[in-house]
Amino acid sequence: MLSRTSGGGGFEREGGMRIFFVTDVHGSDVCWRKFLNAGAFHKADVLIMGGDMTGKAMVPIVATPTSWEVTLQDERHELATEDQVRAMERRISDRGYYPVRLSREEVDAWAADPELVDRRFKAEIVHGVERWMGMADDKLGRTAIRCVVSPANDDMFEIDPVIERTASVMLGEGNTIPLDGFDLISTGWANPTPWNTFRELPEDQLAARIDGLVKEARDPHRAIFNFHAPPYGSNLDGAPKLTPDMKYVAGGQAIVPVGSHAVRAAILRYEPVLSLHGHIHEGRGAVKLGRTLAVNPGSAYEDGVLQAAIVDLDSQKGAVKRYVLING
Amino acid sequence: MASVSQAPSLFLRNATGLVKGWSGFDAFTYSFMSVNLVTLGMYFSFLYVSSAADGSMLSSIVISGIAVTFLCVAYAGLIAVMPRAGGDYVWQSRVLDGIPGIVSGAVMVGVGGFLVGTAIGGDTLGIIGGIVGVIGGGALGYIKGGLAFVLAATGWWFILAQWAPIYGSILRVEFLQPLAALVGSTDGVTFFSSANGNFVTSLIVIVLTTGLVSLGMAGYARIQKWSLYIGLIGLAVMFVLMLVSSQADFQTAFDKASSSLFGVSGAYNAVVTAGAGANTDLAPFGIGSGTFVLIPFMMFWILYPNWGATLYGEVRGSSDFKRVLRGMLAGTWVTVVLAVVFLILAAKTFGWAFFSSTGAQVYSSTPVIPIWGYPPLLVSFLIDNRIFQIGMVIVFGAWFLGWSGTLFLSSTRMIFAAAFDRVLPEAAARVSDERHVPWVALLLIMVPSVVVSAVYAYWTPFASYTLDASLVIAVMFFGTAIAATILPWWKPDLYQKSPIARYTVVGIPLISIGGAVTVVVLGWVIYEWLAVSTYGIGVETPGSIIYLGILYGIAIVMYVVAYLYRRNQGVNLDAIHSEIPAE
Numbered sequence: 016m017l018s019r020t021s022g023g024g025g026f027e028r029e030g031g032m033r034i035f036f037v038t039d040v041h042g043s044d045v046c047w048r049k050f051l052n053a054g055a056f057h058k059a060d061v062l063i064m065g066g067d068m069t070g071k072a073m074v075p076i077v078a079t080p081t082s083w084e085v086t087l088q089d090e091r092h093e094l095a096t097e098d099q100v101r102a103m104e105r106r107i108s109d110r111g112y113y114p115v116r117l118s119r120e121e122v123d124a125w126a127a128d129p130e131l132v133d134r135r136f137k138a139e140i141v142h143g144v145e146r147w148m149g150m151a152d153d154k155l156g157r158t159a160i161r162c163v164v165s166p167a168n169d170d171m172f173e174i175d176p177v178i179e180r181t182a183s184v185m186l187g188e189g190n191t192i193p194l195d196g197f198d199l200i201s202t203g204w205a206n207p208t209p210w211n212t213f214r215e216l217p218e219d220q221l222a223a224r225i226d227g228l229v230k231e232a233r234d235p236h237r238a239i240f241n242f243h244a245p246p247y248g249s250n251l252d253g254a255p256k257l258t259p260d261m262k263y264v265a266g267g268q269a270i271v272p273v274g275s276h277a278v279r280a281a282i283l284r285y286e287p288v289l290s291l292h293g294h295i296h297e298g299r300g301a302v303k304l305g306r307t308l309a310v311n312p313g314s315a316y317e318d319g320v321l322q323a324a325i326v327d328l329d330s331q332k333g334a335v336k337r338y339v340l341i342n343g
Numbered sequence: 344m345a346s347v348s349q350a351p352s353l354f355l356r357n358a359t360g361l362v363k364g365w366s367g368f369d370a371f372t373y374s375f376m377s378v379n380l381v382t383l384g385m386y387f388s389f390l391y392v393s394s395a396a397d398g399s400m401l402s403s404i405v406i407s408g409i410a411v412t413f414l415c416v417a418y419a420g421l422i423a424v425m426p427r428a429g430g431d432y433v434w435q436s437r438v439l440d441g442i443p444g445i446v447s448g449a450v451m452v453g454v455g456g457f458l459v460g461t462a463i464g465g466d467t468l469g470i471i472g473g474i475v476g477v478i479g480g481g482a483l484g485y486i487k488g489g490l491a492f493v494l495a496a497t498g499w500w501f502i503l504a505q506w507a508p509i510y511g512s513i514l515r516v517e518f519l520q521p522l523a524a525l526v527g528s529t530d531g532v533t534f535f536s537s538a539n540g541n542f543v544t545s546l547i548v549i550v551l552t553t554g555l556v557s558l559g560m561a562g563y564a565r566i567q568k569w570s571l572y573i574g575l576i577g578l579a580v581m582f583v584l585m586l587v588s589s590q591a592d593f594q595t596a597f598d599k600a601s602s603s604l605f606g607v608s609g610a611y612n613a614v615v616t617a618g619a620g621a622n623t624d625l626a627p628f629g630i631g632s633g634t635f636v637l638i639p640f641m642m643f644w645i646l647y648p649n650w651g652a653t654l655y656g657e658v659r660g661s662s663d664f665k666r667v668l669r670g671m672l673a674g675t676w677v678t679v680v681l682a683v684v685f686l687i688l689a690a691k692t693f694g695w696a697f698f699s700s701t702g703a704q705v706y707s708s709t710p711v712i713p714i715w716g717y718p719p720l721l722v723s724f725l726i727d728n729r730i731f732q733i734g735m736v737i738v739f740g741a742w743f744l745g746w747s748g749t750l751f752l753s754s755t756r757m758i759f760a761a762a763f764d765r766v767l768p769e770a771a772a773r774v775s776d777e778r779h780v781p782w783v784a785l786l787l788i789m790v791p792s793v794v795v796s797a798v799y800a801y802w803t804p805f806a807s808y809t810l811d812a813s814l815v816i817a818v819m820f821f822g823t824a825i826a827a828t829i830l831p832w833w834k835p836d837l838y839q840k841s842p843i844a845r846y847t848v849v850g851i852p853l854i855s856i857g858g859a860v861t862v863v864v865l866g867w868v869i870y871e872w873l874a875v876s877t878y879g880i881g882v883e884t885p886g887s888i889i890y891l892g893i894l895y896g897i898a899i900v901m902y903v904v905a906y907l908y909r910r911n912q913g914v915n916l917d918a919i920h921s922e923i924p925a926e
Contacts (some may be wrong), residue, residue: 027913041358049923056923071358086352088842089662106840112353125354132354169358210357248779250759250772256561265564266369266670268651272779296360300763300772318425318837320437321923327913339914340763342437343923 035059038293039314042070066167167203167243222277246279370670383644390702398633416857435491448484453477459892498819507792508799511545545796555748570745577738618700827858
């Protein structure tokens with residue numbers, strides 16, 4: 016007999032397994048904190064982070080003889096006290112950027128030498144993920160909630176070992192993780208983008224990588240794909256079209272499919288029960304491809320809003336019972 | 344690791360989605376074509392100058408432009424605060440909750456219930472409808488996303504079914520009928536004046552706009568840009584001809600064309616005589632009561648510079664806010680200036696009494712000439728060459744082509760959003776495998792459009808409900824304006840972290856000023872539409888009120904059914920927008 020209970024977020028539980036899936040938080044501290052709390056709030060059994068978890072920008076907080084200066088979102092702030100600096104650092108972190116305290120000379124040196132910027136970026140990203148993993152241990156260490164984190168194309172490789180050695184978190188990338196009769200298969204590698212990011216593969220190589228991963232699953236029909244790139248032409252992959260000089264066409268109104276053909280083919284071929292995606296922040300949605308429910312919760316990390324998909328799975332039938340996309 | 348750009352205030356690395364923003368000209372194009380002087384302004388709003396004997400058309404346009412400026416501020420602000428949210432539906436869902444949601448829902452649905460009840464069964468039923476509306480609307484506003492769904496589904500989806508035959512009418516009177524007349528097809532003119540012609544034209548529009556949505560905005564954007572260039576060239580030619588021609592020249596040309604095309608002699612004087620007593624003075628600086636009668640007519644076309652507000656990508660700073668705002672304001676004010684220039688030239692070249700009377704002729708049962716005096720057609724008569732005249736009408740067709748493609752685009756986006764929020768079945772968001780066309784969403788707007796087009800063509804009173812098409816959108820904007828007004832106080836975390844938090848006027852957030860003024864302006868305009876018989880959709884037209892009641896009723900029923908059905912599945916729609924605690 017299945018028991019029905021009301022979840023903290025208002026969604027009823029009826030046995031089975033509940034997955035809480037988010038993606039593309041891009042360094043937003045507030046989104047990460049919400050993610051860690053979502054298990055208790057929404058009565059989820061498994062938390063999955065689909066990748067692109069690291070930030071895209073560093074914001075220098077520049078020392079002056081008497082204060083600190085920072086420009087955020089085109090607005091210049093002068094910070095007189097340590098409390099004000101810390102509050103600003105938190106605001107910057109919540110937005111997904113890395114606050115860095117620098118002298119004026121260091122800013123000038125960074126402007127002249129991209130290598131210095133790269134080095135600090137790497138340090139900030141690794142340090143940020145280490146901090147987040149520490150928070151995960153604190154929040155989830157004494158609970159039964161399982162947490163899977165799978166880096167994606169915007170995440171440098173150095174963060175994988177940080178995740179792997181975290182006690183309360185499982186590394187998704189390249190691993191097959193059994194979950195209550197299902198197998199979670201993850202990869203953050205994506206089809207090529209205009210930005211030439213860390214984990215990109217041509218479609219044929221991406222297909223081969225996916226095939227290799229699926230072979231590890233006990234039953235592809237009981238697999239859960241956690242592939243960062245959404246399937247091509249699925250409505251989960253509509254992104255603003257760009258000009259060759261990287262500007263939006265038609266003021267951002269022209270939306271074109273940019274997903275992966277390899278991912279689409281794999282879904283249709285293996286027919287997993289569920290396929291989780293991200294990558295395209297504007298591509299929020301859920302569609303049926305064959306017998307598979309494919310989901311992209313989208314991302315609004317800049318607003319501090321955690322967009323997520325809650326999916327209840329029936330372990331006995333090997334099927335999706337229900338799902339909902341939320342703005343948490 | 345490769346870094347791509349450096350700046351003293353921000354160091355970026357290579358990462359997906361980092362772009363250089365968008366061209367301000369693109370934002371202007373979309374806004375300018377949405378506030379369309381030729382298709383919307385000339386066709387409908389300017390026809391009604393004769394409705395206000397002492398009204399100044401110029402003043403009404405400028406005042407409307409000032410009012411819409413505040414709307415632009417509110418929308419540009421919301422885009423900057425929640426750039427990827429997707430427009431009115433999500434903005435309202437996120438902001439209009441708690442007490443503001445309850446009050447907004449109770450007031451809006453309560454007023455609606457009262458009006459519909461009164462229209463159906465008099466005062467008693469009106470009071471009952473009002474009470475039910477207050478309670479039901481309050482409950483709807485209490486549920487996060489409930490009121491937002493009703494306002495956005497009606498404003499971005501249902502009402503666009505009515506816009507389809509309105510677009511059809513515009514295509515008919517600005518393109519098909521003039522061309523038929525110019526090629527000497529009396530049968531064509533007669534057919535397009537008939538109910539069948541009306542319906543067929545609406546079907547052409549539905550097929551055309553569906554095709555353009557299928558083409559996708561990426562393809563349509565090119566069409567739109569070329570349409571803008573061609574349309575502006577046509578407008579420039581028109582202005583020059585009006586500038587260099589005298590009223591006597593025009594009278595001669597109009598009489599000659601009317602004689603050769605329609606066999607009507609002395610047409611100019613006949614038109615002026617037919618409109619005797621109407622608005623006979625351009626009254627450039629008038630702000631009499633007639634001017635304020637005209638403003639709600641002007642809102643029919645000038646209200647939409649924010650039409651492209653659904654998506655602007657990743658907004659990173661206040662400079663992006665200013666760029667969005669500039670695009671909308673340029674779309675508004677370039678149109679206002681062009682409208683003022685056009686009207687001054689119309690008074691000079693056509694004669695204001697003639698121009699005013701031409702508008703009234705549209706609704707005459709015995710018009711002097713059998714087609715509307717479409718201004719570009721009238722101006723083309725100044726060149727006594729049929730090829731030029733046909734070319735002029737075709738060139739001005741670019742104003743229609745560059746504008747019509749977005750008719751169903753917003754509907755499909757709204758339907759997707761509702762499907763993803765589980766209010767509609769997931770099938771509503773299905774796209775075709777081959778060309779990725781959102782065919783279910785298109786069907787959900789096409790089928791109602793065909794039905795409404797048939798009603799529009801074959802049931803005469805419905806055609807007079809044209810302003811309902813603007814009213815429903817204005818009500819949705821009204822809800823969003825409330826959200827913009829209260830945002831800084833009701834959702835301070837969201838607001839304070841946004842790039843517009845620093846914009847204040849005497850300590851009051853700019854977005855709240857924009858929102859509050861818009862609430863007042865739209866509140867007044869909606870009141871005028873509903874209370875004054877001149878507009879043909881208010882309390883003295885029960886059919887219009889009942890029609891509006893049906894629209895909002897369907898949306899409310901749809902949401903309530905979805906709410907109960909999903910609850911039975913264990914999915915609480917209210918919880919979709921529940922914020923997860925961060926601490």
